[in-house]
Amino acid sequence: MDISKLRNSGMVIEAVFEDLKLKQQVLKDVEDVIPDSAVFASNTSALPIHQIAAASKRPEKVSQLFDLVPSLASATDVGLRQGKVVITVKDGPVSPTELNTATVAFGWPIGLATLADEVGIDVVYHVAEFLSTSFKTRMAVSGGDIKVLKEMVAAGMLGRKSGRGIFHYPQNKSSTYLENNEVLTLMERFSITPKAENTRERIQYRLFSRFVNEAVLCLQEGILVNGPVDGDVGAVFGLGFPPCLGGPFRYLDMHGSANMVSRMDEFRAIYGDQFEPCSLLMEHAKNPDKQFHKR
Incomplete structure (x- = not known):
């Protein structure tokens, strides 16, 4: 790519692979x-933005523009800027289709197995590993093993972009996978042997509870500068x-x-x-x- 074509840009959005050194090098080259007035926005879904900005001559012009769900992101001009992402993996014998069904039934706009293929299995593996x-225990997989993803990457099963991932994607662009x-x-x-019965509701709340807890932790740590409203808007429009x-x-x-703490205590014990x-x-x-939003 000829980056000289960017000389008059007011904003540059970077979306290279989730590798800190690579992103920092792209930042330096673009800068x-x-x-000087231009904004450099990284599309990182895992790396803390301050680590990328550490390589910048103008760190105040470096921001995060997270676009994980394109259909939702196109509906709003505001991208979620959030420093942490939840990755959760099941430990029971649930098929990809069952996982999709459970998550869509709960209200997610796209099944999580399909989402992994859309994002790219290589990216999902890299983010999960990072x-x-x-974050050690806090971001540990829930009984699963990310070596599954590693072997998929080694076999070239990268998701939609390679024609096969968790699902097969025929060249005729059929909507049935x-x-x-x-x-x-x-x-x-x-x-592995499931540690408890994997009902649809349990699958949903094992995913959902850690997401919600992480959002509250973002508020607790001062990451959500403008409070719960930004957390809700960002989660809905930026993370689906x-x-x-x-x-x-x-x-x-x-x-x-x-009620959420009760569920999490149950899951924690298991x-x-x-x-x-x-x-x-x-x-x-x-x-x-005690409410997060003022009444």
Whole structure:
């Protein structure tokens, strides 16, 4: 690419692979060309934006523009700028189609198995590895093994872009996609005995509870500068959070933080400390009258 063509750009959006050194090098190269007033926006879904900006001559002009769900992102001019992303993996014998059905039924705009193929299995693996290494127990996979993803990448099963991933994508662009038998065989190799019954509701809440807890932790750590409203807007429009639930903070206000903590305590006893509720969520659970949004 001839980056000299960017010399008059007011904003440059970077979307290279999730590698810190690569992103920093792209930033340096682009900054040599673009005006001092231009904004450099990274589309990173895992790397903290301040680490990328550390290589910049103008760090105040470096931002994050996260576009994970294109259909939703095109409906709004505002991209979610958030420093943490939740990656959760099941441990029971649930097929990709069943996972899609469970997540769409809960309100997600796209099934999570399909989403992994759309994003790219190589990207999903890299993000999962980065988060589990950087955040240890908090971002540990829930009983699964990311080696499944690693082997898929090694076999060239990268998702839609390679024609096969969790599903097969025929060249005739059919809207019907069949599960990839190679992946099903791989899943058999890595399968483990479920620690509890995997009902649809349990699958949904194992995914959902950690997402919500992470949102509350973002508020607790001061990442959501403008409070719960930004967290709800960002989750719905930037991450595909079920719009019918109003966002993680609105959901907690409506259904009760105590109920969420109760579910997480149950999951924690079965699956481990990655389901430990953060202190702010615990604080709200102990006081039923405490709301994230002012009434």
